[in-house]
Amino acid sequence: MPLETAVAAPAASRTEVRERAARNRKVGVYGARAAVLAGFLGLWEVCSRTGVIDPFNFSQPSRIWDQIRQWVTHGTAQGSLGEQIGYTLYEALTGWVLGVVGGVLLGIALGRVRFLADVFGPYIKVLNAIPRIVLAPIFLIWFGLGPASKVASAVVLVFFPVFFNAFQGAREVDRNLVANARILGASNRKVTLQVVVPAATTWIFTSLHVSFGFALIGAIVGEYIGATKGLGLMVAAAQGTFNAAGVYAAMTILAVVALFTEGLLTFAEKRLFRWKPADAGDGR
Amino acid sequence: MVHVDPHEAGAVPAIELTGATKRFRTPSGTLHTAVRELDLTVAPGEFVAVVGPTGCGKSTTLTLVSGLEEPTEGEVRVYGEPVSGINGHVGFVFQQDAVFPWRTVLSNVMAGPRFRGVPADEARERARDWLSRVGLSAFEDRYPHQLSGGMRKRVALAQTFVNDPRILLMDEPFSALDVQTRALMSDQLLELWAGTGSSVVFVTHDLDEAIALADRVVVMTAGPATVKEVFTVDLPRPRSVEAVRLQPRFVELYREIWASLGEEVRITRERGAGRAA
Numbered sequence: 001m002p003l004e005t006a007v008a009a010p011a012a013s014r015t016e017v018r019e020r021a022a023r024n025r026k027v028g029v030y031g032a033r034a035a036v037l038a039g040f041l042g043l044w045e046v047c048s049r050t051g052v053i054d055p056f057n058f059s060q061p062s063r064i065w066d067q068i069r070q071w072v073t074h075g076t077a078q079g080s081l082g083e084q085i086g087y088t089l090y091e092a093l094t095g096w097v098l099g100v101v102g103g104v105l106l107g108i109a110l111g112r113v114r115f116l117a118d119v120f121g122p123y124i125k126v127l128n129a130i131p132r133i134v135l136a137p138i139f140l141i142w143f144g145l146g147p148a149s150k151v152a153s154a155v156v157l158v159f160f161p162v163f164f165n166a167f168q169g170a171r172e173v174d175r176n177l178v179a180n181a182r183i184l185g186a187s188n189r190k191v192t193l194q195v196v197v198p199a200a201t202t203w204i205f206t207s208l209h210v211s212f213g214f215a216l217i218g219a220i221v222g223e224y225i226g227a228t229k230g231l232g233l234m235v236a237a238a239q240g241t242f243n244a245a246g247v248y249a250a251m252t253i254l255a256v257v258a259l260f261t262e263g264l265l266t267f268a269e270k271r272l273f274r275w276k277p278a279d280a281g282d283g284r
Numbered sequence: 285m286v287h288v289d290p291h292e293a294g295a296v297p298a299i300e301l302t303g304a305t306k307r308f309r310t311p312s313g314t315l316h317t318a319v320r321e322l323d324l325t326v327a328p329g330e331f332v333a334v335v336g337p338t339g340c341g342k343s344t345t346l347t348l349v350s351g352l353e354e355p356t357e358g359e360v361r362v363y364g365e366p367v368s369g370i371n372g373h374v375g376f377v378f379q380q381d382a383v384f385p386w387r388t389v390l391s392n393v394m395a396g397p398r399f400r401g402v403p404a405d406e407a408r409e410r411a412r413d414w415l416s417r418v419g420l421s422a423f424e425d426r427y428p429h430q431l432s433g434g435m436r437k438r439v440a441l442a443q444t445f446v447n448d449p450r451i452l453l454m455d456e457p458f459s460a461l462d463v464q465t466r467a468l469m470s471d472q473l474l475e476l477w478a479g480t481g482s483s484v485v486f487v488t489h490d491l492d493e494a495i496a497l498a499d500r501v502v503v504m505t506a507g508p509a510t511v512k513e514v515f516t517v518d519l520p521r522p523r524s525v526e527a528v529r530l531q532p533r534f535v536e537l538y539r540e541i542w543a544s545l546g547e548e549v550r551i552t553r554e555r556g557a558g559r560a561a
Contacts (some may be wrong), residue, residue, distance in 0.1 A: 181395070183352070195384065275429070277429040
């Protein structure tokens with residue numbers, strides 16, 4: 001044993017040194033990140049207190065913090081804060097699920113069946129060319145002030161990116177895999193379900209990340225234009241009373257909600273793509 | 285191995301191509317002839333290697349036999365039946381990796397029987413049997429990306445053999461492997477094949493591999509491919525790929541076949557150079 005440690009000592013210490021350096025680097029990165037945030041918020045606070053920027057328009061971090069605290073403890077004008085977040089999330093999630101299901105089903109169907117792609121391709125391109133956010137007021141007229149109109153605007157925002165990715169994914173399945181499955185005895189249906197769908201999930205998942213953001217945008221814009229509940233309504237209400245802190249506070253809450261759901265999606269993706277090599281899966 | 289003479293009267297050949305021609309329309313709109321007037325007969329239980337210059341249309345010949353593609357002209361028969369669509373008796377080992385990356389090793393080997401409606405328990409049993417024959421029993425829960433190239437190829441072999449194909453088509457299956465692994469895989473292939481009595485068409489550009497494995501070596505012309513010459517390999521079986529290479533008869537055959545093949549390779553290379561210039 002003593003001999004072994006004697007021989008291994010320099011190597012071990014070198015590994016140790018490297019490990020420490022890696023740890024230090026990590027601490028450095030986190031420290032710098034925190035410093036950037038603190039610096040930004042501090043500068044903002046100081047500038048508005050000294051009157052370099054107008055606190056009425058630009059607000060200041062401490063006021064935003066007070067506003068969030070007030071919402072958390074006393075609720076908002078529209079009801080409790082949790083209820084507003086719940087509404088927005090409900091609308092975004094419903095719209096997202098509907099849009100994703102529709103986009104994936106249609107994308108794979110059109111990707112697999114050339115005839116359908118040839119017939120519907122131009123129409124989908126035309127629909128995609130419409131700036132879909134302007135549909136929100138129309139949905140408000142159609143579906144009223146309730147959640148349905150927000151769900152609808154979320155659906156149209158989510159559908160297209162998911163559709164195009166699923167379509168592309170179904171088109172670009174490795175020809176060898178399809179040929180192999182057919183030789184092994186798979187029917188057309190089995191090729192679609194057991195080869196095309198799993199092969200396209202990588203493509204689909206890339207679009208899921210982006211499209212959940214779109215679903216939130218759809219819900220918020222819908223609420224902003226007209227609603228009885230939700231974070232978008234809070235932004236609109238704060239803006240209506242010239243409460244800049246309220247607008248920023250609602251934005252902050254939104255960002256936290258979006259980050260949280262993004263984290264959940266990444267977690268689900270890791271579970272689903274265990275078959276992928278670890279280094280190639282992460283696109284970052 | 286019982287050697288069956290394909291020209292023996294009365295025997296139904298396993299594979300019969302007569303005047304098979306395949307033309308493709310290229311993206312630029314011109315017609316490209318990959319295979320021209322190809323006549324080839326493979327007897328039941330026979331191992332035929334097809335060699336030819338790169339890109340001459342060897343692979344296309346296999347896709348015609350498998351039913352993945354239809355001939356533009358001529359006829360392809362498998363056990364006397366004209367080929368229309370995928371034939372359940374045909375197995376195909378591809379040049380590139382074609383195992384399903386999202387399935388485990390066991391699930392990959394089970395895929396064929398499952399696609400054909402075999403109950404899961406029976407399929408699992410058969411798959412485990414073939415995995416043990418290719419020496420991958422310990423890896424049945426791994427995903428393909430966790431295996432080496434040679435191991436993935438063994439998965440592909442098990443995946444093909446588990447369906448008990450009467451005809452085995454192999455499209456340069458070992459070309460992506462390093463030389464040592466390739467020799468091991470060739471021996472393993474001969475072992476696996478010996479028990480089955482199936483006919484093999486093995487496409488390769490490696491003449492060494494072709495002679496070591498096959499009963500007959502078919503030399504193709506520069507593209508469009510057609511049969512130039514057929515050589516019978518009269519080396520005794522069972523063979524070991526490394527040992528057989530050292531036999532004087534092997535060297536003789538190599539020289540003979542290379543005289544025929546080398547010319548076509550030169551034609552292809554000159555064409556390529558002409559195109560590049």
